[in-house]
Amino acid sequence: MHKTIIRDCEEYDDNTGEFQLELRQQEKLASAIFNKMASNIWTPFIRFTGWFLHKALGHLLSSIQVHRGQIDMIKQAAETGMPLVFLPTHRSHLDYILLTFLLWNHEIQAPHVAAGDNLRIPFFSSLMCHLGGFFIRRKLDDVYGKKDYVYRAVLHTYMEELLRQGQSLEFFIEGGRTRTGKAVVPKGGLLSVVVDAYMAGAISDVYLVPVSFSYEKTLEGNFRSEEMGIPKKKETFLQAVMGVWSAFRSSFGQVRADFAQPMSLQEYLDSAESPGGAVFSRLAGNDSPSEMRRIGSDHSIYGTDIVKEEQRLLVKGLAEHVLYNAVQTTAIMSTQLVAFMFLAVHRQGATWAELEKSFEHIRSEILLRGRDVGFTGNASAVLRHAMELLGNQLFTWETPSNNRKKNQNNNHVKREEERRILIPNLGLPSVFDLTYYGSNVMSVFLIESVLATAMSAVSEGLANTVHLQEGEHMVVSRQALLLKAKELSQLLQMEFIFAPSCSCLEDAVRDGLDSLLHSDLLLTDEQDSTSSQREKQWADQLAFATSWEDQAEDIDGSPVVQDLSYRLNTAATHIQKLGFLQSILAGMVEAYWVSASHLEVLQGGDMTEEKYLQSLQKFAIRRVEDGVATRSESCSSETLKNSLKMLSHRKVISHFFDSDGTRKVELYGGYRDNQELTRFIDSVGMFKTW
Numbered sequence: 001m002h003k004t005i006i007r008d009c010e011e012y013d014d015n016t017g018e019f020q021l022e023l024r025q026q027e028k029l030a031s032a033i034f035n036k037m038a039s040n041i042w043t044p045f046i047r048f049t050g051w052f053l054h055k056a057l058g059h060l061l062s063s064i065q066v067h068r069g070q071i072d073m074i075k076q077a078a079e080t081g082m083p084l085v086f087l088p089t090h091r092s093h094l095d096y097i098l099l100t101f102l103l104w105n106h107e108i109q110a111p112h113v114a115a116g117d118n119l120r121i122p123f124f125s126s127l128m129c130h131l132g133g134f135f136i137r138r139k140l141d142d143v144y145g146k147k148d149y150v151y152r153a154v155l156h157t158y159m160e161e162l163l164r165q166g167q168s169l170e171f172f173i174e175g176g177r178t179r180t181g182k183a184v185v186p187k188g189g190l191l192s193v194v195v196d197a198y199m200a201g202a203i204s205d206v207y208l209v210p211v212s213f214s215y216e217k218t219l220e221g222n223f224r225s226e227e228m229g230i231p232k233k234k235e236t237f238l239q240a241v242m243g244v245w246s247a248f249r250s251s252f253g254q255v256r257a258d259f260a261q262p263m264s265l266q267e268y269l270d271s272a273e274s275p276g277g278a279v280f281s282r283l284a285g286n287d288s289p290s291e292m293r294r295i296g297s298d299h300s301i302y303g304t305d306i307v308k309e310e311q312r313l314l315v316k317g318l319a320e321h322v323l324y325n326a327v328q329t330t331a332i333m334s335t336q337l338v339a340f341m342f343l344a345v346h347r348q349g350a351t352w353a354e355l356e357k358s359f360e361h362i363r364s365e366i367l368l369r370g371r372d373v374g375f376t377g378n379a380s381a382v383l384r385h386a387m388e389l390l391g392n393q394l395f396t397w398e399t400p401s402n403n404r405k406k407n408q409n410n411n412h413v414k415r416e417e418e419r420r421i422l423i424p425n426l427g428l429p430s431v432f433d434l435t436y437y438g439s440n441v442m443s444v445f446l447i448e449s450v451l452a453t454a455m456s457a458v459s460e461g462l463a464n465t466v467h468l469q470e471g472e473h474m475v476v477s478r479q480a481l482l483l484k485a486k487e488l489s490q491l492l493q494m495e496f497i498f499a500p501s502c503s504c505l506e507d508a509v510r511d512g513l514d515s516l517l518h519s520d521l522l523l524t525d526e527q528d529s530t531s532s533q534r535e536k537q538w539a540d541q542l543a544f545a546t547s548w549e550d551q552a553e554d555i556d557g558s559p560v561v562q563d564l565s566y567r568l569n570t571a572a573t574h575i576q577k578l579g580f581l582q583s584i585l586a587g588m589v590e591a592y593w594v595s596a597s598h599l600e601v602l603q604g605g606d607m608t609e610e611k612y613l614q615s616l617q618k619f620a621i622r623r624v625e626d627g628v629a630t631r632s633e634s635c636s637s638e639t640l641k642n643s644l645k646m647l648s649h650r651k652v653i654s655h656f657f658d659s660d661g662t663r664k665v666e667l668y669g670g671y672r673d674n675q676e677l678t679r680f681i682d683s684v685g686m687f688k689t690w
């Protein structure tokens with residue numbers, strides 16, 4: 001492999017002494033990088049580790065669930081001889097251990113796994129290397145803005161060569177473990193190498209395998225400090241050993257691994273419907289895909305100076321597609337359901353009977369939406385088990401103070417017991433334990449939650465459960481609702497992937513609206529549907545399907561097709577459902593609104609990015625401590641950071657480097673004006689549901 005890199009360099013036939021000297025130096029550098037990077041799988045060691053894990057994992061986990069059919073599917077894909085690229089979601093350090101372990105158990109070739117060089121911990125890193133780990137920089141370029149071509153070339157060639165040899169690869173496209181519990185916007189660097197290897201004809205095809213791991217309890221404990229904005233410390237050898245030791249003295253419940261259907265890269269790119277396919281066709285121009293493949297491409301980390309925007313879109317679309325599939329296959333574990341239930345339904349607490357009822361209800365709603373759960377058993381038993389794993393510091397039992405008497409008889413004691421309320425601890429920082437586990441469930445109800453939140457914006461706050469009265473008459477325009485839902489999804493695009501890249505956001509939102517209609521949260525005027533009314537509903541929906549696009553194309557913005565209106569079902573149970581759906585995104589919307597409001601600080605002039613983020617987090621925490629915030633999770637460091645990415649993407653703020661190389665942030669021209677900024681803050685604030 002080392003020779004391949006050197007051969008590539010020697011293709012430049014320049015015999016001047018200076019060039020030869022430079023070449024030798026670069027060769028030395030490439031060789032040093034390669035030696036530091038490469039993995040060295042040692043099969044007997046994998047076998048030994050597999051045997052050891054068989055003994056050890058039983059002390060940590062009560063079970064590892066994996067679907068036999070999914071494993072067979074992976075085996076079949078492996079038997080084609082095509083390289084497999086495993087792309088798991090990243091929740092824990094156990095992810096990569098379990099993946100190789102599961103594959104080894106089923107006699108599937110162990111993959112080479114990209115490990116960030118922050119994991120280069122003495123002793124452990126050499127074990128990792130023999131188990132398939134190859135070390136990459138977390139940032140490709142050491143110096144910002146200056147491409148490290150040699151490093152990029154070595155990494156590119158190394159990965160391409162592994163694929164060429166039919167070896168399997170694994171990398172975490174989110175780039176690191178999630179701190180919030182939900183998937184992180186994917187990175188495109190390593191995936192671009194795989195796409196490029198195919199485009200350049202180094203491989204005839206490759207299977208991309210989205211994988212997800214879902215834990216009842218993660219080994220890592222919690223990410224409270226990081227969510228509070230306290231920087232992560234680099235782990236030392238001693239801490240790593242202590243971590244392993246303390247893990248073996250605890251119990252982490254069950255883990256569920258899910259493999260989504262392997263995707264052929266060739267099929268993905270050839271598919272005319274996928275945005276990847278459309279971009280690919282444009283890139284290929286008149287050339288057929290195979291012609292294009294022969295020509296090669298510069299889609300990767302190592303190519304022309306600037307990767308074309310269309311090429312980036314192709315890889316980005318693919319990465320999002322993979323991650324979307326991984327998230328959709330993720331099973332919901334007991335602890336995740338319980339945490340979600342407290343955050344979205346029972347923030348004020350609930351009796352045991354109420355909790356059991358909600359638990360059963362949410363479980364059935366999850367299954368109804370085609371998602372799986374990683375537990376069985378009756379609500380009471382699962383609730384107890386989940387709360388034990390989450391830890392009792394997250395909940396407090398309280399007895400309502402009235403009628404509390406001493407010396408009661410048995411019946412009284414029982415009744416008293418039934419009246420006791422279990423209250424979640426939503427204070428800082430423990431709320432982040434609940435959000436970490438609960439956020440995995442968000443993806444199940446995401447689009448419906450977006451629509452419920454948009455409903456509040458369309459009705460100018462009147463459709464908030466705080467204001468809504470039972471039996472109240474409230475009508476919303478379908479067109480306005482869909483447009484506001486789209487706006488909100490775009491606002492939260494750094495938080496979620498709303499639709500796979502083969503579909504579009506509009507379709508996903510329309511499907512969400514159908515669910516709300518189906519569940520009777522929204523009613524058409526003629527809800528008692530006779531067959532002719534059903535036909536009309538169909539026709540109306542068809543009309544809207546074209547109206548969205550029509551309206552987007554219309555110059556003056558007036559809708560071309562007649563709009564429809566829906567009546568909000570204000571029966572008590574439906575108000576409750578609306579509240580539940582709005583509650584799911586309320587903390588995030590509050591964080592984005594807080595972030596938008598804090599921009600006023602920048603009207604005084606630019607600030608270093610670090611200082612600005614600190615001041616934003618302080619502001620958000622103070623709101624919680626002063627009791628001003630509605631949701632304590634609104635000060636989540638990760639959400640605030642994402643909101644800044646969105647502000648930068650929307651060109652509300654911009655970044656630049658000072659003369660001393662410090663990254664600074666400032667308001668974009670128009671937003672320095674008070675009115676413009678206020679308009680922007682209001683455009684975020686309209687999604688408040690409190």
Ligand SMILES: CCCCCCCCCCCCCCCC(=O)SCCNC(=O)CCNC(=O)[C@H](O)C(C)(C)COP(=O)(O)OP(=O)(O)OC[C@H]1O[C@@H](n2cnc3c(N)ncnc32)[C@H](O)[C@@H]1OP(=O)(O)O
Binds near residue numbers: 101134137189
């Ligand atoms: C039985 C036995 C069991 C035991 C068994 C044990 C197994 C023992 C194994 C140990 C295993 C440990 C495993 C740990 C797990 C981690 O350590 S996770 C962390 C490390 N992994 C990753 O980060 C993978 C995903 N990250 C990436 O792909 C990132 O892109 C990279 C490669 C790290 C680079 O990140 P970056 O420097 O921030 O730069 P980024 O903006 O992403 O782009 C870099 C370049 O990529 C290219 N690029 C990026 N996006 C695109 C795009 N959309 N289109 C085209 N090109 C693109 C461009 O060339 C870009 O450069 P520019 O043109 O922008 O200058």
